[in-house]
Amino acid sequence: MSEAAARTKVPGDLRAAVEQLMSRYPRHRSASIPALHWIQKRDGWCTPEGIRQVAEVMDVEPAYLESVASFYDLFKLEPVGENRVLVCTNISCWMRGADDLLGAFCDAAGLDPAEAGHGGASSADGKVFVSGFECLGACDIAPMASVNARYFGPLENGDAATIVASLRAGADVMPEKAIAIRGAAGGPDGPPDPRLGG
């Protein structure tokens, strides 16, 4: 254990969660991704403090976890807007107007489309983060976006302002366009599939 990690105080709930995650794998480093998700859910992003706490429990260097987090676009190593809108701009969505849809989200949130299209941008009020994104695996509802890890589509440009207004108001986002049972990686679990289990 590093000296820095040895000085890190670890909350009991984090220790219990990370130990439970490590118990699922023969090599405890395999728990790095779900442990980083845990921190991102708690703090809103992968904070240095959260990473040090996880590193202490996993007995790895914080730099190792930072290197894992920096590899994946869904992990954030700096603060971003409270609500995350990922607009798919890959081929199927692009052919159905995704660039304009991304622009409409940027107009609604007051963001620069070039910045949003290259790593993402957050609104001045801290409420909305918008980013262009690679294929989110929901090409059948192109053009689509992931809003707080739930999928919505097919979207029209006018929907962007409605969605951003709902996020700012803390209201439900366009339930009529939600893919209710299709969760995104790291998002909340959907309802159980009735075809499975007894």
Ligand code: FES
């Ligand atoms: S191209 Fe947009 S979800 Fe696949």
